[in-house]
Amino acid sequence: MFDLLFWVWIILGGILIGAGVHFIPVGGAPAAMSQATGVGTGTTMLAAASGLTGLIGAGSAYYLHPGDFAYTIVMGGVSAALMIAILAFIANVMYVYGAGVPLASAKIKYDPITKWRQDLYVSRGTEGHGSPMVSFISGIIGAFLAGVGGALVYFALVETYKAIPGFSATFGSYSAPYYVSLAAAFAIGIFFLNCVMASYNIGGTIEGFHDPKFKRLPKSIVASLVVSAVGGLFALLISVMLPGGI
Amino acid sequence: MDPQMMVELGALTIVGGAALIAGIAEDLESDVGSQSNPNSQVQLAPQMGYLHRLYNKAISGEPASYPFYAAIGAATTISVLSVTGSASPIGVFFALVAGAFVTALIHGIYATTSYVGRLASQSRFGQPIYLDVLRTHTPVLMAHGFVANFSILLLTWILISQHLSPFPFVVLAFIWGIALGGVGSAVGDVHLGTDRYYQDRPYGSGVNAAHSGSVVRKAESGLRNSIDCAWFCSKFGGPLTGLGFGLVVYLHFWKEVVVKDWWSAVAGVIIVVIFIIMNVYLERYSRQRYGTYKEETEAE
Amino acid sequence: MAEGEKSPRQLMVIGILGGLIGIYIASYLNSWTGTAWFSFIAALGAILAVYYGADAVRRVASYGLGTGVPSIAMLSFGAGQIAVLLGLAVALNYNVGVAAPIIALILAAIIGLVNGVMARRVIKMNIAIMEMSMMEIAMAASLVILGFSTAIAGSFTFNAIMSYVVASGFIIAVFIVGAMAMFHPFNACLGPDERQQRTLNLALSTGFIAMIVTGIASGAINGVQAAVPTLIVAICGWVIYYLRFWADTKEDAASVLSTGLLPTEEEVA
Numbered sequence: 001m002f003d004l005l006f007w008v009w010i011i012l013g014g015i016l017i018g019a020g021v022h023f024i025p026v027g028g029a030p031a032a033m034s035q036a037t038g039v040g041t042g043t044t045m046l047a048a049a050s051g052l053t054g055l056i057g058a059g060s061a062y063y064l065h066p067g068d069f070a071y072t073i074v075m076g077g078v079s080a081a082l083m084i085a086i087l088a089f090i091a092n093v094m095y096v097y098g099a100g101v102p103l104a105s106a107k108i109k110y111d112p113i114t115k116w117r118q119d120l121y122v123s124r125g126t127e128g129h130g131s132p133m134v135s136f137i138s139g140i141i142g143a144f145l146a147g148v149g150g151a152l153v154y155f156a157l158v159e160t161y162k163a164i165p166g167f168s169a170t171f172g173s174y175s176a177p178y179y180v181s182l183a184a185a186f187a188i189g190i191f192f193l194n195c196v197m198a199s200y201n202i203g204g205t206i207e208g209f210h211d212p213k214f215k216r217l218p219k220s221i222v223a224s225l226v227v228s229a230v231g232g233l234f235a236l237l238i239s240v241m242l243p244g245g246i
Numbered sequence: 247m248d249p250q251m252m253v254e255l256g257a258l259t260i261v262g263g264a265a266l267i268a269g270i271a272e273d274l275e276s277d278v279g280s281q282s283n284p285n286s287q288v289q290l291a292p293q294m295g296y297l298h299r300l301y302n303k304a305i306s307g308e309p310a311s312y313p314f315y316a317a318i319g320a321a322t323t324i325s326v327l328s329v330t331g332s333a334s335p336i337g338v339f340f341a342l343v344a345g346a347f348v349t350a351l352i353h354g355i356y357a358t359t360s361y362v363g364r365l366a367s368q369s370r371f372g373q374p375i376y377l378d379v380l381r382t383h384t385p386v387l388m389a390h391g392f393v394a395n396f397s398i399l400l401l402t403w404i405l406i407s408q409h410l411s412p413f414p415f416v417v418l419a420f421i422w423g424i425a426l427g428g429v430g431s432a433v434g435d436v437h438l439g440t441d442r443y444y445q446d447r448p449y450g451s452g453v454n455a456a457h458s459g460s461v462v463r464k465a466e467s468g469l470r471n472s473i474d475c476a477w478f479c480s481k482f483g484g485p486l487t488g489l490g491f492g493l494v495v496y497l498h499f500w501k502e503v504v505v506k507d508w509w510s511a512v513a514g515v516i517i518v519v520i521f522i523i524m525n526v527y528l529e530r531y532s533r534q535r536y537g538t539y540k541e542e543t544e545a546e
Numbered sequence: 547m548a549e550g551e552k553s554p555r556q557l558m559v560i561g562i563l564g565g566l567i568g569i570y571i572a573s574y575l576n577s578w579t580g581t582a583w584f585s586f587i588a589a590l591g592a593i594l595a596v597y598y599g600a601d602a603v604r605r606v607a608s609y610g611l612g613t614g615v616p617s618i619a620m621l622s623f624g625a626g627q628i629a630v631l632l633g634l635a636v637a638l639n640y641n642v643g644v645a646a647p648i649i650a651l652i653l654a655a656i657i658g659l660v661n662g663v664m665a666r667r668v669i670k671m672n673i674a675i676m677e678m679s680m681m682e683i684a685m686a687a688s689l690v691i692l693g694f695s696t697a698i699a700g701s702f703t704f705n706a707i708m709s710y711v712v713a714s715g716f717i718i719a720v721f722i723v724g725a726m727a728m729f730h731p732f733n734a735c736l737g738p739d740e741r742q743q744r745t746l747n748l749a750l751s752t753g754f755i756a757m758i759v760t761g762i763a764s765g766a767i768n769g770v771q772a773a774v775p776t777l778i779v780a781i782c783g784w785v786i787y788y789l790r791f792w793a794d795t796k797e798d799a800a801s802v803l804s805t806g807l808l809p810t811e812e813e814v815a
Contacts, residue, residue: 032283032431032439034452040283040439041431044617045309049428052421053498056411060502063412071508078514082501083425083494085521090490091432092528098482099440100450102532114526120538125454130532136525140518171713172328175414181713182631184417188718189624193661196613196621201669203612223664230660231625234632234653241635246705297808304734306616306726314722318759321719325766348762352755355788356726359748360734362795366744367737369800378805414715420722469808 002240006156007232013156014194014228016149018220021047021198022213023142024084025135028205030127037105037128037207038135039091043199047146048191050087054080054147055187058154059180067159073151080147084139088131095130103130108210113137128207138208146195153190153232157183160236165245186235193231197223254503257408261401262496265426268397269488270480272312272426273434275390277442277476277483278383279303279357281311282431284439287461289364292371294459299376301383301472304360308435309427315353315395316402316423319345320416323399342403346396353395354388383472390476398422401495410499422495429491437483442475450536551742554605558682561598562651565591565689569647573701582700582768586776589760592693593753593783596727599686600749601742604732606679612671615736618683619729621661623721626687629654630695631712633688634704646702650688658684683728690724691717694756697776698764710767723759727752744794747787754784 024047027038039046057079061072095101104121105111105128111118114133122128131139161167161179168177175181201220206213275281280288281303288300305311323345330337358380365375402419405411411418443461444453463470501513552560568591575584599619607615633650637643662680665671673679695717696702699710711717731749732740757780765773796802801809 029283029286030455032435033287033444033458034436034440035455039432040435041309041428042307042614042617044613044620045307045424046428046432049309049424053425053494056413056418056421057498057502059413060411065507071511074508074511075514078511078518079498081518082497082514085518086493086497087429087432087490089521089525089528090429090486090493091436092525094433094436094483094486096528096532098437098486099452100536101440101452102536103529114529116529116533120540120542121533121536123451123454123539125456126452129452131525133526133529136522140522169709169713171709172324175714176412176417178708178713180412181414181417181715181717182708184413185712185717185721186628188417188420189627189721192620192624196617197661197664197669199613199617200611200665200671219669223668226664226668227625227657227661230657231628234628234657238632238635241632241639242704243639246708299808304736305730306733307614310616310620311726314726317719317722321716321759321763324714324716325762328766352758355755356730356734356752359751359788359791360730362792362799363731363734363744363748364737366795366799367735367739369739369798372800372809374801374803374806374809375795375799376803376805414713414718416715417718420718463808 002236003160006160007236009152009156010190010232010235011225011228013149013152014190014224014232015221016145016152017051017191017194018198018224019217020051020142020146020149021195022202022206022217022220023138023145023209024050025131025139025208026205034095034099034101034129035126036205038131038205039088043202043206044195047195050080050084050143051146051150051191052188053083055150055154057147058151059184062155062158069155072155073148076151077144077148081140081144084143088136088139092130099129101129103132104128105132105135105207107207112210134210135208150187150191154183154187157186157235160239164239164242167245190228190231193227194224197227251503254408254410257404258496258499258503261404261499262492264397264401265495266488266492268394268401268426269429269491270484271390271394271397272308272430273484273487274476274480275387275394276308276430276434277438277479278387278390278472280472281305282307283435284443287439287443287459290459291461292368292373296460296463297373298461298463299379299469299471301379302361302364303357303387304364305356307427308431309424312427313420313423315349315391316398316419317416318352319349319395319399320402320419322348324415338403342396342399345399346392349395350388350392353391354384357384357387379471386473394426398426405499425494426491429494430487433490434479434483434487437479438475442478554601557598557601561595561686562689564594565693566647567591568594569693569696569702572696576700582772583775585697585700585764585768585772586779588693588696589757589776592690592697593750593757595686595689595693596724596753596756597746597749599683599690599728600731601746602679602682602686603729604745606673606675607732609673615729615733619725622658622680622683622687623691623725625657625661626654626684627691627717627721629657630688630691634702634707638704643703647692650692651685654684654688655681686728687724690728691720694720694724694760697760698767700768700772716763719759719763723756727756739798741798744791744798747791747794751784751787751791754780754787758784
């Protein structure tokens with residue numbers, strides 16, 4: 001049945017996913033040429049990669065402890081943050097040894113966290129390279145938020161669908177119960193919905209919470225709120241439409 | 247140590263190894279095809295007057311195309327298994343191979359269409375379409391894609407058969423495909439974009455924005471092609487990507503196998519802190535070792 | 547509008563009507579004969595929806611989205627799959643099973659419109675046709691998902707789609723293969739000399755590849771009856787449109803060389 005609390009979880013999850021995208025440092029195509037600070041991927045896809053790894057963590061957590069809200073959420077966030085920490089660190093190893101550049105950002109003079117000088121270490125004609133400490137920490141926070149958001153959406157969906165009679169059936173021996181499959185598919189869908197909206201807001205690249213573009217966050221929160229509300233409503237209405245199950 | 251944990255750790259070792267191979271193959275495949283981020287330079291080159299004999303595979307970015315291959319492979323595997331049954335390991339193995347094979351064919355088709363499509367849309371710059379580039383590079387990237395895809399399917403299958411994840415096979419393969427694409431794009435593309443494409447510029451600096459598009463087109467002997475680039479990146483970029491993706495997959499499940507419940511979350515946080523500390527040392531090392539680009543007075 | 551180009555309205559009619567007709571014919575012929583021989587017609591309908599959607603992506607992406615072409619298709623397919631399943635559930639609940647695809651289409655249009663309004667009014671993207679395009683791509687996405695799912699499952703009832711497509715995980719395969727079929731044509735032909743006919747021939751070609759994948763998946767559910775016609779039609783269709791794409795490419799390219807060194811300055815000019 002339709003539970004208002006689950007709708008709130010989905011909306012909150014969507015907002016956190018959109019907010020998380022703003023924290024993750026993405027340099028886009030220029031980062032692969034060591035021309036921009038951040039990790040060298042697209043904003044949408046990097047947030048999706050880390051957040052969906054968090055979704056795997058949340059899925060396993062829910063499987064081990066069904067109904068445990070705190071455990072699912074925390075495992076989702078920690079799994080996503082771990083993925084970004086490893087990814088950004090290995091990318092930094094590549095920048096230092098493969099491209100021979102120190103990690104620096106051209107948008108700030110001193111790193112807010114380590115207080116190390118930045119602008120002297122930026123090569124000529126570029127906007128920085130690698131992920132200095134502030135971008136690294138920002139990425140971990142962003143991935144944690146995206147992972148928590150994804151876990152919230154997944155938790156709300158899986159609790160709703162588990163209550164529908166007949167949804168615990170499976171199909172074949174290498175698939176999951178209906179409610180897990182449906183919740184996972186919709187969680188991926190709502191993930192992409194919010195990630196893409198947030199990346200439209202960023203419009204290219206962002207270095208983390210110290211980047212001036214970060215001030216655009218409120219617009220993304222409003223957009224994520226509305227699209228997650230509509231998407232979440234549609235997803236939860238399925239349980240209302242099937243009172244007798246299948 | 248209880249026997250269940252030992253079995254899971256053993257399975258996890260194979261999963262980690264498969265992830266390592268998947269990472270290496272993914273990065274080399276994206277180097278042969280020049281996919282994702284450094285492709286912006288290959289795309290720009292004819293416009294700046296630098297015609298080339300590189301491949302220009304523009305099938306979206308890697309984090310969008312690897313889930314595509316993984317999902318096709320997983321769907322094919324399930325279809326083959328629905329006919330043969332999943333009782334014998336050899337049967338499962340051949341189903342995974344069949345999945346990776348069908349995906350490799352579709353991958354090759356998409357690669358050819360994007361190469362000719364992009365170059366035909368740049369006809370005003372005079373960039374020719376070289377059929378021999380198409381003929382020699384496409385099988386190479388299909389082969390690397392086959393290895394990467396097979397590794398992803400194998401590791402997903404092991405995770406599901408050990409009940410380490412409740413998701414359906416296709417969904418889990420999809421998500422690991424996105425993760426692989428993300429790691430490959432973040433790590434491996436830098437070696438190609440900064441080092442190999444601009445090998446005539448001095449090592450130790452990012453590419454100056456004024457030099458965008460002027461990729462190396464004349465190689466050590468003859469004209470540069472993308473298979474040369476994959477050879478170069480296999481020395482460092484490929485293995486490092488494999489290490490990255492292997493660590494992502496292995497540590498993700500290691501923390502859930504070795505310790506249980508809330509201790510997994512604690513273990514995850516501890517590992518994140520360890521990586522933060524390693525990053526601090528790495529950053530400091532890079533600054534001390536490389537020094538600054540300009541003096542204090544110049545910067546004022 | 548250049549010579550011989552199809553207008554957006556023509557493509558909308560082809561895409562939506564073609565998609566719906568394909569889905570209905572396949573499902574009713576299947577249930578009337580009690581077999582699964584006609585599942586492939588739904589996939590053909592989905593390919594017409596891919597044709598329509600690829601042009602919509604082409605129109606909106608030419609304005610410059612800032613994040614690349616794949617994002618808009620991923621967004622629409624992610625939202626579209628929710629709309630499709632809710633549409634099927636609504637039809638089941640109110641016992642109007644025959645209207646399920648139309649309800650799914652309307653719900654997808656609603657969610658597409660919401661996305662478009664958010665993108666244009668709140669995030670302030672400067673694209674005039676954003677709301678309309680988002681709505682069109684979402685509608686095309688819902689027809690693609692429903693069409694390929696019907697081809698896999700054999701009919702579009704909620705129970706069939708749920709157990710054969712969602713529970714087995716094929717919904718994600720349909721999602722990504724359909725999204726790729728829709729955005730790859732414009733992404734692959736990106737450049738100043740892009741031409742609608744070449745792009746749309748590629749769209750039909752990628753649509754038929756998606757149908758190949760659907761055929762393989764339908765083999766798992768309905769066996770030989772569904773897989774063989776689907777695979778045969780798909781491979782023939784793919785060959786036809788791939789060769790047409792090659793012919794268009796040879797016409798458009800600066801030169802197609804079997805091998806050679808880089809052209810000199812005089813040759814280029």
